[in-house]
Amino acid sequence: MNPSRKKIAVVLLLAVACVLPFLSNNYWLDVATLALFYVVLAQGLNVVVGFAGLLDLGYAAFFAVGAYTTGILMTVYQWSFWLTLPVSMVLAAIVGVIIGAPTLRLRSDYLAIVTLGFGEIIRILAINLPITGSASGIYGIPRPSIGGYVLGGQIDFYYLILIIAVLVVVAVNRLGTSRIGRAWMYIREDEDAAEAMGINRIKMKLLAYSIGAVIGSLAGSVFAVKMSAIAPLSFSFTQSIMILLAVVLGGLGSIPGVVLGAVLVIALPELLRSVEDWRYLIFGAALVAMMLFRPQGLWPARYETKRDTKRGETEEATEGGSGNDVKLDSEKCNA
Template sequence: MRTGHFQETTGQLIALTDNRTVIGWTAALLIMLVLAPLLVGAYTLTLMITVLIAVVGAVGLNLLTGTTGLISLGQAGFLAVGAYGNGVLMADFGWPFWLSLPAGGILAALVSLLVGVPSLRLKGLYLAITTLAFSFIIAHVILYAEPITGGPNGVFVNGASLFGYNMQRGAPLYYLALVVCVLVVLMVLNLQRSRIGRAWLAIRDHDIAAKAMGIDLTRYKLLAFVISSFIVGLAGGLISLQIRFINIDVFALILSIEALAIIILGGLGSVAGAILGAVFLTLLPEGIRLFFNLILEPGSSFYSTYVYEIRGVAYGAVIVAFLRFKPDGLIGLWRDQKKFWSNWPLAY
């Protein structure tokens, strides 16, 4: 019976986990995800692809906001840069997707320096407003750079194939999103337990004390911006592959708000929390749709007519409820339940 978290060796200290139960459940989850295309229909598979892309974006934002403490409302802009980078390289230059997708992420990382460098002395609300302004700037640049981006006409993203498989639909796209998601999660988990991750945590908790300890704030803040934007750019590239047509309307401000809501609901600073938040908030509209299908008469158009209003009210209600009753988010709720059942029946 596991009674504590005492580590006796260096290997145990730096390992992602030394709990065999966690390793077993993680392996089981990965096996289920690999077998999912064989077990579910096309509609459910599409939902799962959307969830995986949301997880990638949420983990990237959580690295910047949750781990480093730099609040960003510019995620829609970085998603747009990654999506347009991937789409333009594929459509106009004929790049294969396995090159254009990481190139879109790299482009988003380079663009992040434009907002990261001027924002080094900003934090809190001032940084959030700066990143929001950056998102608006990116939208206008894309809109008026018509020779490159297509302007208001957008870009059609087609032709992504590998070994004869169309990588923009069904199981191939799902496995692509799954591979990217797993690699991103592993990368961030390893970064968080490295010297870089500890520096980010120190900056989040108290940047003045971190500077007094010898941590280069400029270097580590820029590194957080670059890596976070690269990951979000990958998510944008996956979005462009999934929807096949991108224009600036796809990357509205609501995406930045939803991204921030995901990591707040999941639990700031936790990769597992970001994953839970992405799954929960992405599937929330589907849960609402199923609920209204149960309570409304067949053929009723009420939900389809007011879908955006209902979704907005649901998002707001869920965020307010979690902030009021469970500020630690879903990961805090999970930890409480795990602690309760670990101590049961003496937990009362």
């Protein structure tokens, strides 16, 4: 897509997102808010799976770390929500390093099993620790406030998570086009070749895993104050699979594709609610069909190297030169 057209499309999309609360009822506004949560979570997992190629089946664990950190600090220690955000993100990064350092040397299925076990460990700890409220969870989490205004309505949280989603998408996009993003891409395609070229694959994997953890914890913190209550059931293995589904459905490594995948994962079951008994069957069949006919995702990532750019410029110059030569030859013939 032409860069100018891409900018226009992004501006139009943001404009629609900004006016959406005034065009929909409370039910669809809540669905849109949940979709934005999944956009943030899916972009965090996209860094891990889409960019670095690390199959993570326990990503909901970092979602839980952020939610429980904010919930505990606000209910037990009476902290402000805005002060809990950096604490939850730093804690998630530390947990990511602790878990990732010994395990990211593994590959493919082995790494998936380890991350799955990590997700279940976090969920079981939340069920059994008294400070997390055990199986009942944490209730009565205060609402955040800006100055003297308390964010308590649906529209308030919609705009809050919309701002966070936009910031996360911009940050992930910048990461993907940076030297770090290119290093992740090389590791994803061929770890041994990347290491032979001087890339520290363990360090880069750990960086991707930690950044994904930070983004997941950020979404978890906002989720805790929006719901005012959290429980271990909200951070189950099913949540990890739904987030991974959004990434795969949209296209691994594709930022706009992951946004589209997250919206569809939340919106499609709701659009099929009129056929209550069959909606998940239809939803599952649609996903199977999509994987069969478009396995690369709805909006696959496109990677362009500098060599491709120079080649395109050379071809354009050559075509332009050929046209001018033909024109000159025709003028000589006419003369």
